[in-house]
Amino acid sequence: MFWAAMIGILVALALALVRAIAGPTVYDRILAVNSFGTLTVLALSVIGFLMGRPDFLDIALVYALINFIGTIAVLKFLRYGDFARATQADDNDLV
Amino acid sequence: MEIVNHILFYASWALLAAGGLLCVIGAFGLVRFPETYTRMHAAGVIDTGGALLILAGLMLQSGLTLETVKLALIMFFLLFTSPTAGYALARGTWSAGHRPITHTRSDARTDGHSDSAGMTDDG
Numbered sequence: 001m002f003w004a005a006m007i008g009i010l011v012a013l014a015l016a017l018v019r020a021i022a023g024p025t026v027y028d029r030i031l032a033v034n035s036f037g038t039l040t041v042l043a044l045s046v047i048g049f050l051m052g053r054p055d056f057l058d059i060a061l062v063y064a065l066i067n068f069i070g071t072i073a074v075l076k077f078l079r080y081g082d083f084a085r086a087t088q089a090d091d092n093d094l095v
Numbered sequence: 096m097e098i099v100n101h102i103l104f105y106a107s108w109a110l111l112a113a114g115g116l117l118c119v120i121g122a123f124g125l126v127r128f129p130e131t132y133t134r135m136h137a138a139g140v141i142d143t144g145g146a147l148l149i150l151a152g153l154m155l156q157s158g159l160t161l162e163t164v165k166l167a168l169i170m171f172f173l174l175f176t177s178p179t180a181g182y183a184l185a186r187g188t189w190s191a192g193h194r195p196i197t198h199t200r201s202d203a204r205t206d207g208h209s210d211s212a213g214m215t216d217d218g
Contacts, residue, residue, distance in 0.1 A: 001106075003116050003117040004108070004111055004164070006115070006116075007115060008112075008114070008115020008117075009115060009118055009145075012121065014122075015122035015123060015126050018126050019122075019125045019134070025191075025193060027131050027187060027188040027193070028195045030184060031135060031138050032125065032138075032182060032197065034138065034184070035122070035125060035138045037126050037144070038142050038173065038177065039122075041146075041173065042114075042146060045149070045153055045169065046111075049153055049157070054162050057162055057165040057166060058168055061165060064169055064172050064176065065172060068101075068172075068176035068179070068180055071180045072180065072183055074146035075184060079187055079190065085125060086136065
């Protein structure tokens, strides 16, 4: 019963990986990795039900959040060159 | 009571199958579409369609238990974070200078000049 969804998710994971590798621009790769993360959340939930392990849902929940934060962090890194630019005030504190 | 179980069983089976199918369709679009902006639509299909249907199918399976609450939480967070990530990605792509293709493929052949966006990897 769960195999219908599981096979669909596995095929989708493979295709997302193809786009991640082939993606010409870096934004295609970020998009593919984001989709890969969402599909992993779904795969975790379905496997949790397949194997009768309800605790997998907690892992899927955490993975969904971390995937989002990771995507935003990479985008910020691409946009500003680093995660947090040290302003002049910060340098004065160091002196 | 037996009938309800049957209905729930087949309903969740249909939802799971449809969710898996939508994931495949979204991923297929992710590979086949010509440039980043159209691929974002395909990724959206996975995030909303596939996720919603599969999680709803699992909810029917687990009935009124703690798992259903967790599944609802996952669905809730996915529905809020995926559009935000898609929006941030689109802004990042736009500010990086990539522009979506506006002319159709046939126009590209007739006017003969190279592709304006210059980003498509085929055709």
